[in-house]
Amino acid sequence: xxxxxxxxxxxxxxxxxxxxxxxxxxxxxxxxxxxxxxxxxxxxxxxxxxxxxxxxxxxxxxxxxxxxxxxxxxxxxxxxxxxxxxxxxxxxxxxxxxxxxxxxxxxxxxxxxxxxxxxxxxxxxxxxxxxxxxxxxxxxxxxxxxxxxxxxxxxxxxxxxxxxxxxxxxxxxxxxxxxxxxxxxxxxxx
Numbered sequence: 001x002x003x004x005x006x007x008x009x010x011x012x013x014x015x016x017x018x019x020x021x022x023x024x025x026x027x028x029x030x031x032x033x034x035x036x037x038x039x040x041x042x043x044x045x046x047x048x049x050x051x052x053x054x055x056x057x058x059x060x061x062x063x064x065x066x067x068x069x070x071x072x073x074x075x076x077x078x079x080x081x082x083x084x085x086x087x088x089x090x091x092x093x094x095x096x097x098x099x100x101x102x103x104x105x106x107x108x109x110x111x112x113x114x115x116x117x118x119x120x121x122x123x124x125x126x127x128x129x130x131x132x133x134x135x136x137x138x139x140x141x142x143x144x145x146x147x148x149x150x151x152x153x154x155x156x157x158x159x160x161x162x163x164x165x166x167x168x169x170x171x172x173x174x175x176x177x178x179x180x181x182x183x184x185x186x187x188x189x190x
Contacts, residue, residue: 017030
């Protein structure tokens with residue numbers, strides 16, 4: 001958990017920032033853009049380097065590669081260093097997808113998230129977003145990736161990996177989604 005340790009070295013406990021996610025976004029939120037990018041870069045590399053090394057140096061079945069590719073994401077999401085309460089694993093997910101698809105899918109995902117974030121900012125008149133909205137945008141963008149993988153008939157392995165990655169991302173964000181749905185339901189009744 002690079003972001004957590006960077007914040008810790010600066011005297012900040014990310015578990016007490018916003019919703020308590022020990023990841024790069026909260027690092028940037030508490031210490032500024034430079035530190036957020038630094039944390040995200042380290043988390044990205046945590047997904048990218050081992051998968052790229054593995055893909056280049058070993059022959060493995062699709063099912064085996066799914067397990068290997070999920071490993072850095074699971075390790076980040078359920079970090080044993082933080083009592084299995086790790087981050088949301090978005091930067092690591094970008095790293096893994098970059099290694100598996102030579103940056104194609106991660107680039108498309110980044111563009112989709114940028115577009116979604118642009119519209120979210122316009123709708124909210126440039127007010128800072130809340131974690132629940134960020135979670136919804138992350139999942140919406142990743143859902144669009146799955147649709148694109150299916151539409152353009154990408155390798156079945158990538159579609160299977162996407163599905164398992166999606167389940168993990170949903171699991172790490174389900175509390176945010178419930179809070180958002182509850183707030184929207186409450187707003188609709190008023």
